[in-house]
Amino acid sequence: MKRGAGPTAKGVGARLERREDARYLLGRGRYVGDIRLPGMLEIAFVRSPLAHARLCRLDKPAEGGDRVFAAADLVGVAGIRADSGLPGFRSSVQPILAEAKVRHVGEPIAACLAETRALAEDLAERVELDLEELPAVHDMLRARDPEAPLLHEHWDENAFLETAVDRGFEAAIRDAAVVVKRSYRTARQCMAPLEGRGCLAVWDRHLELLTLHSATQMPHIVRTGLAECLGLDHGQVRVVAPDVGGGFGYKGILLAEEVCAAFLAMKLDRPIRWLEDRREHLIAGANCREHAYEVTGYAAADGELLAVDCQAIVDSGAYSSYPFSACLEAAQVGSILPGPYKMRGYRCRTWSVATNKPPILPFRGVARTGVCFAMELTMDALARELGMTPEAIRLRNLVAPAEMPFTNITNKDFDSGDYPEALRRVVEAIDVQGVRARQAAQSGGSRIGVGFAVFCEQGAHGTSVYHGWGIPMVPGFEQATARLTPDGGLELRVGVHSHGQSLETTLAQIVYEEIGIDPAKVKLVHGDTAYTPYSTGTWGSRCIVMAGGAVAAASATLGERIRRIAAHLMQADPDDVTLADGMARAGSSEIPLAEVARTWYRAPQLLPDDVDPRGLEATEGYKTVRDTGTFSYAAHAVVVSVDLDLGDVKLLDYVIVEDAGTMINPMVVDGQVHGGAVQGIGTALFEEMPFDAAGQPLASTLADYHLPVAADIPAIRILHMETPSPLSRFGQKGIGESGAIGPPAAIANAVNDALAPLGVEMTEVPLTPERILRALARAREVAA
């Protein structure tokens, strides 16, 4: 029996309360912004006011000019380079401070230092720039036009990468009975963790060590990138991620600001801190999501999906960001657009275009949110064309459980699951029949509709998937170190970082599952390159699979050594020793693990002669059985009401059926799904960072950039299926991004279900009142 199953459950499957809650809920966390050091100076950056311009001159103020640093002052510092090895990738370098040219509004040009941020901003105001404005590339659809000005002048067109895939497309469409063609858009967004970016760099003369405290989710990757930019040995760089207030991908990126702060800390031998404010965050930082699709769907008369043809453009912004590069998003579009469906043929071309906007960064779900939107709206469009229900066309084409494991048309290896059952359950839970009855009876100024989205999420994918992309980071084995402390507790060291993932709880549950040490006695050490094994970090829904597997392996190895010592102390056979509840037991004998630990550390004279000299500390590495990734999946269903006068969309009911495989802690899974779904609702209804033709961002405060708030969110109902993955240690699947993927597709499909009788079909998110009212007005004109 799993230890998690009983009433005092603490192991795998237990709904254990989070160990980190007390710290976070009582405001006792320690973030970069909470760290102050003697002699510390704060940075305010002078940032480009223009999207595209030549930087002709920069004048430092007469007074305080020695506290102003520009590109020429960064002696020996290399810019950030994140190339992809994919053929045709156009390389660029992101300068730490702009040199000859600025390529987006908000690009750092000079760093100004003072005792407080306010004084640093006073100084920054007095730096004078002579900029010669150039025409800006603001529209991704026209970025590759021959007359478009070039961002990177050694390129022949504004594109980082073009990809193409064709899997039997022409042959597959011959039998098509219906063809639908649609254009879709997802807006540029700014992912918005509660805490922005920030860092504090310190040079330690004694250790000759640069320590960068950074709000990052990937400290080891930041260390590598930082060492390369600064020309330091890795041994001279330590990166510490303290408490981090949400990451979502933004905090996986090495920032120019971090490199700059680190350089200045070494140059001036003073602690240097930069705390991103919300304006910097919105105009210069966390941009993501901007996709445009031309999708053609082909189906047979019985609803069989024959083929999909797609041309997708991703607005990658001005630079290739480290380590994921400018092409991750679009390349992913090509490989995952088919979603959870079978099809005979597939063709997709993508372009990662360069524009005068901040670099696009991976945000929870990465390309999947846009891809799911494009694919699921196409499925609904085909259904309408065929006169089928949305659920029927999906059931017709979803990969069936008997076909698992299934290799799809782009060679994705779906590991397990019952996709049609997830859809059937969500259809029942949302009460589609009830909605149809209410629709038949509705009148007045509003309309209701129901919409669905089904998708799968590849998580914890590793070497075989990433090495082909040739980006600066390829995940390999994940490691963990488990050390029994002299008092019988356990210290666990992992290279991933927990900033909302609840790893302090769930990894402790895995220790309990393996060797029976109470989670309350497990101390997770994470977020410090000096203390933890190298890891690519927290991204790609990988932690519970990869770090969880590594923790299980290290715990098992440690458990074996504990059993040997305990057997000696109890005069028992090691094979008879079991570990549970902090005790080692053999027959009627038992001793506490603290006694085993005391013997190793403090009474080694009592150890057996043949004791394992590696002692009570074990590091183990882990990979899944096959590193093609676990595939969690979900079906979302939503009922909306659309106010025809206001264009306003209200969410009346939201149900998610998801399969995270074996859940280590179901409450944590729920939390991940809830949080992701709220962000997906933001994508669907609210979040948009528009730019004008000059490349100026138009939502530079949270009064203009609309995040979902509590009052916008219905009580989301989550129903679990639990199909263990055959690839992972306990059958767990990565689920961290799942919630954010489905909402735009499900909500847009629901809005279209509501408005189709009025002749409206929305194909762009966010579904703002303005867009809906415009579409309603257009439909009225067409009807008139």
Add this chain to the structure above:
Amino acid sequence: MKPAPFDYLAVDDLAGATAALADGAKPMGGNQSLGPMLNLRLARPAALVDLSLVPELRTVEESAEWVRLGAAITHAEIEDGEVPDPTGGWLRAAAANIAYRAVRNRGTLGGSLAHADPAADWVIVMTGLCATALLAGPSGTRRVPLEDFLTGPFATGLRDGEILTAVEIPRPGAGARWGYWKYMRQVGEFAKASAAVLVDRERGRLRCTVGALGRQPLVLAEPEALLAAEVTPREALAQALPGRSPADLALHATALARALAEAGIGDAA
């Protein structure tokens, strides 16, 4: 996002505030609109005088005919019923939906009216209730009806050195009805469209007011025609603002229709 340097002046009384204004300081209430402008360095006053603690602006007076709320009374104090509500709950309901609680804790009635954001709640609610602004300045005190006090977007009839000290809200008569409806996409936002309807036949006060038009509140000249459904909200707005396109006024017409409905005036859509 840190303000440029400025002097902060705390004063003991209204006379001190008046003197500070005469010296060139700018007035500051709860600082909920000014604060962000300071942080963005869009407002760069040399000195601010804090009116939020001035005792004379924190007073409440009552008579059989009216209640006078001091200008430094906060939205939260109105919401929580810590000051009398002459309307029997309309003010409290309006206060409870201003922005969000953190703003209401500091934001003041007078600060909101003097700032005169066309989309602000008190701007339309107080105009809609036929309230009067009480002003004090170097040349004495005066009374100005709200619809005259508000002269444009972010513009008032305050003269140099004058301070809005209180708002006098008339008590409605028996059987009076009220509808206030605003459209915000999200809780906490300024309204995109808003309207207030007062039907107080006993006191002879009929008023249909439309807000968030990018100007001072529009007080419709002939509310009876609307109340009797002789004209639609759309027609009434088109007549009142002939320079604007029907599309621009559609949301406001909806707001007016829904305010009428809230006041229990038939099916006015």
